Structures are given as structure tokens and as C-alpha cells.
Amino acid sequence: MNIQTRPDMLTTQDEYPTRLPGEERLSRRKDPVLWSEWSDDAPIAKAEAEHYAENGYLVRRDLFDADELKMLTETADLLREGGGDVPDADLIREPDSDAVRTVFRLDQHSEAFRRLACDHRLAGVAEFLLGDRVYLHQSRLNYKPGFAGKEFYWHSDFETWHAEDGMPRMRAVSASVLLTPNGPHNGPLLLVPGSQGVFISCAGETPKDNHETSLKEQKVGVPQPGTIDRLARDAGGIASAEGDTGTVIFFECNTLHGSNGNITPDPRANAFFVYNAMSNAVTAPFAASAPRPDFLANRETPEAIRPISGRLVD
């Protein structure tokens, strides 16, 4: 990485210290949530921008037509079954079985999903939310099977990306594209509205190669129950992001989220893209001895996306 071209990266002061000895500590966020002023040519409505700024997430529906959804779900099925010749290094399997839970570097294993990642409905919105050109920090296909889908405990993605990947500031947003219907009982994304405004400096140092276990069950970098409880009460309760196939959930990098397990017969799948501002490209980790591998954090090719308009299929 040539830092000469990004003078803003020459200073990498740690604005969000975490994984410290002693107690968990809370501090106010130092960055905007919404980095653009809304105007008539914004890619989302004013009420949507306000909802995102206030709650740290935004659910958008009916963005894709039936042909586009068919193409995406069929492509996802092929990838999950190994049809994309995905190398083992880019796969995560369920703790108790061989079922594929995650395909990493999704944009590199599929032309269709690369096109989706660049779509104006995702990347265009991300540019607006972050007030900058964007690149993919991470991309993946998540698959949560029926009957045995495991829970994922509350966490802030930013806390991990800052500590273990070296992401300097809160200027990233995730977009989750639902590839199955996601109702209340098959493990929908749960969020703590407003939690994006608080940085939780987690207690405890990062173990070596933490990512090898944290992707299955995160144990370091998670907030205390009392803290989650307090933030949830402040927000008037937990929010749940549910919807039909094709629903897109944008959530800010510091919004606390998690999901329950799923004993129902209905599996859950989604395509997940993390957009980071070009001005916020990763540096050395702030609280880990070595950065996580490239499939988790794009360190080598932060290439600005040119958002593409139009349908995904001809």
C-alpha cells in the first residue's frame, strides 16, 4: 500500500482504544453517522436518511425485480454447494457440521455478486451515507441453515475492524441483501437502535489468531450484558430487520447487532458487503499483534467502486 497517495493516512492516532486491561469503558462516538447532507438528488428519501442517522440502520424493500432475484438466489445456491470452486480458505462451516455458513471474498468468486456489489442501489447509497467514494472492505455470502442455525451474540463490527484490521474511523457501512425470506423466527438481524452513537471499549486483550474462533463464536470484543441492556432500554427495545428476498439492510459499522439461533425449517441466506470510505482505508491493527487475513479485511486492493446503474440482468 502506497501511503504517499493518501496523506490522510499518515496520521493514525487511535481515536477508539479498545481491548484494554481492566473494565469496559463507554465513550461518545467522534465521527458523524451520516456523512452527507441530504438533498433532492440523494439516492434515498430524506426520512430514510434521518432514520439511518438516528437509529444506525435502514431497511430498503422492493429494489430488485423477480429476474434479478432469481439470478442472485440461483448464483448463491451454486456457491454454497461449492459450484464456484471456492477454495477452503474462503469458507466457514457450521460448528457442529460440515454445512457451509460463509463464503468470503464473494465479489471475487462470482461475477454476478461483483456486479451486485457495484450496483447503484448498494454502492451508490453507501457513497451517500459515507460522503466519499467507497471500496469493499469485506464481502461474503452467509448461510444460516434451518433446524440448526446458531446464534450470533451482540457486537459492534467496528470494534473488531478497528482493533484487528486497523480501520481508523467510523466511516463504513454494511449492506445485507436477503436471499431468503427472513421472518421473526428464523434468526433475523437484531439491532440496538442508537447504539452506533456509543463506542464500547471492550475489556480484555485480543488473543493471537482470534479470528479463527471468533467467526464461529465471538468471545473477545463483546459488550457486557448490562451495557447492552441499558442501550436497548434507551432505545425503547431491540429492533428486528425482517423482509422478503431482496430486502436490503444497511447498518452502520458501530451499530450493535446479533441474531438468535434458528430451529425452524426455514434457512436464512444473505449477501453481505462492507463498504468503507476510501479516506478510511485500513492501517496497522490498533489492538492486535497482526492484521487478520485479506479475506476478512481487504488490505491490498482498496479500489474505488464506480457505481453502476440499471438492472443486474439483461
Added chain:
Amino acid sequence: MNIQTRPDMLTTQDEYPTRLPGEERLSRRKDPVLWSEWSDDAPIAKAEAEHYAENGYLVRRDLFDADELKMLTETADLLREGGGDVPDADLIREPDSDAVRTVFRLDQHSEAFRRLACDHRLAGVAEFLLGDRVYLHQSRLNYKPGFAGKEFYWHSDFETWHAEDGMPRMRAVSASVLLTPNGPHNGPLLLVPGSQGVFISCAGETPKDNHETSLKEQKVGVPQPGTIDRLARDAGGIASAEGDTGTVIFFECNTLHGSNGNITPDPRANAFFVYNAMSNAVTAPFAASAPRPDFLANRETPEAIRPISGRLVD
């Protein structure tokens, strides 16, 4: 137990063989679901009786007033904290912690809950549903904490009560009284409507002292995923029984049910009473070498309840 007084118990032919070597097998239920003809003096509405017969469960709301609910929830809190001097033999704790998950023989540890068990709103309805006088086969307080509430996989209670407790026929009903609000995300009771009509003869013999592990995580006597999937599709999907504190969920002994885990801050608690018809008292287990202990299956004191009308508090 003096079988002279119950000549119906002299024949204990096994109408529902289970825990057999080889494959799981399905058969039609041989007993009615609703054992009474509805009439104007029934304790539930005609539509409720029909819903129960068709779906295998019934949710009833707003049965108790604020004073009654306050008394019940305060009593439950005391019991959970050990204030009722509950012996360890009647407690089940969470797999990963010391938190109390279940208090068995609830009616014996609490006068208030004994009164509730005998209440016309519960026992009176149970008499109607079962077309007989009733006794308590089992009673317990369930507590599912926030953040770490564990899932409970799909199962038919009758399958276990028949195999391990010797309950001859499908003539029992459970009543779950919610002691906390129970929404979609804190582990509500999930049910497969219509599944009460099918007996699933489960594959595999019962291990010795199976109940010592099955109460935390049931591994024997559970249906195959494909079977649950098919029954759920027949029903048009899974049902969820949610409600405010005081909601009562009646579910037939053979209705498939389970619950997801709960990462939300909101705990769940309920008082759980199993009413069995006096004519259906337990015999020797049909598929286990020894009966389960008395706290799980009342073998010694099948005393007919006299339903009590009026409020729980003065």
C-alpha cells in the same frame, strides 16, 4: 398405586410404540384431540374449541387482573432466587451457568401456584379439553434468561411421557402461564399446528437415565428434520404463541413444539402445568427400563383437582 380402583388401567396395551430400532415411523393418532362436545356452558368459546381441535393449541389472554399477576410474578421471582427453600433435586440449571432454569413440583413448593393450578381458568378448561377429571402429571416454573437463553428443539411431550413415564393415551394437556411478556425475539413457544394428529414413533432406544441430560438438550425421542419440515409445510408454517404476562397457552400433549434461544436482554418465565385425565394415569414406562423420578411424572399422588372459581387474591 392401587390398580383395583382403576380397572381401566388393567389393560396397558401399547397403542403408540416408539424408541424402536430402525427408522422413524409415522401413524395417525388413535385418540380424540378434543374430548368433549362443545356446549353453551363450556369454559371456552366454540371457536376456541375448534381452534384447539384443529391446531393442537389455544392462546387465551386477559384472564387475570393486575393484582393476580403481581402476586404470581413476585412469587415466581422468590422461587427462582431460592426463597422457597426448593431442594436441589427439584432444580434444573442452565447448561453453561448456575442460573435456575426450572423449578419442578411447583405446586408443592408454593401455595400460590398450587392455587393457580387448581384455578377454573386452567383446571376447568383442562377438564373440558380432556373430557374427564384431571390431576397434575407435572408442574414447573421455567425461566429462560436474557442474553443466554438456550434453544429447545422440536419434540412431542407425549412421546416422552409415553415412552419414559408410561402415559397410556393422548389425553393430557399442558397449560403455560406467561410470567413475563413473550415476544417474537425472546424465545416464544413455537408450534407445528396439526402435528398433534400424527404420532411420530422415534428411532433409537432410550438410554439409561436419559432424563438427566434430556431436560437440558433432548437427543433421543426427537423427530427427523424432514418430518418436521413436512408437517410444518402441511400446516402452512410454524405458529408462535406470544403474549403479555398472564397469557395462557394450552397445548395438546402430542403437538410438536420447541423454542429458539434468546440473545435479547428480555428474560422469559412461565408456570407450566401438565393436566392428565384421571382415566389416563401412568403405568409402567412403554419404552424405558425404569420410570423417571416423581418430580417429572407424578406416579404416587394422582389426586383429582377440584377446580376453584374466583380471584387468586382477596
